[in-house]
Amino acid sequence: MKGIICYYSSTGNTKLACQYIAKHITSVTFDPFNIATDNDLNLAAYEIIGFASSTDFMAPPFLLKQFIDKLPVQNGKLAFVFNTYGLVSGKTLTVLKNWVSAWNLQKYMSIWSYRT
Numbered sequence: 001m002k003g004i005i006c007y008y009s010s011t012g013n014t015k016l017a018c019q020y021i022a023k024h025i026t027s028v029t030f031d032p033f034n035i036a037t038d039n040d041l042n043l044a045a046y047e048i049i050g051f052a053s054s055t056d057f058m059a060p061p062f063l064l065k066q067f068i069d070k071l072p073v074q075n076g077k078l079a080f081v082f083n084t085y086g087l088v089s090g091k092t093l094t095v096l097k098n099w100v101s102a103w104n105l106q107k108y109m110s111i112w113s114y115r116t
């Protein structure tokens with residue numbers, strides 16, 4: 001099974017979490033996708049789609065919303081979102097989940113946070 005993690009990481013913590021997941025979940029081959037630097041995303045190639053971000057002022061970075069809004073809807077695929085945070089995650093995870101909600105994936109979605 002192939003998966004992708006689309007992430008935003010300004011100082012590397014979230015990227016490290018993505019690498020950890022990709023290394024330790026062996027039943028899925030995860031490709032990383034840095035939304036700030038990578039191009040040519042083809043979601044059709046993936047059965048599981050993840051989004052990950054840091055917490056910036058108790059919310060996910062708006063850059064990630066702009067990225068998600070441009071993607072084609074992926075109804076029915078497996079999905080997950082997670083964030084990293086320093087001290088107070090606030091509504092980051094809920095907001096991140098809602099940004100992906102247009103895809104009608106809630107019942108297939110896992111969400112979690114890592115404190116860094």
Ligand SMILES: Cc1cc2nc3c(=O)[nH]c(=O)nc-3n(C[C@H](O)[C@H](O)[C@H](O)COP(=O)(O)O)c2cc1C
Pocket residue numbers: 008009010011012013014015053054055056057058059084085086087088089116
């Ligand atoms: C500008 C800025 C704002 C931040 N705001 C928060 C915040 O509101 N709550 C929190 O817990 N951490 C906050 N942090 C800490 C980061 O979310 C945390 O270190 C995260 O793991 C960074 O991920 P990254 O290295 O992938 O960018 C902030 C960091 C920066 C640089």
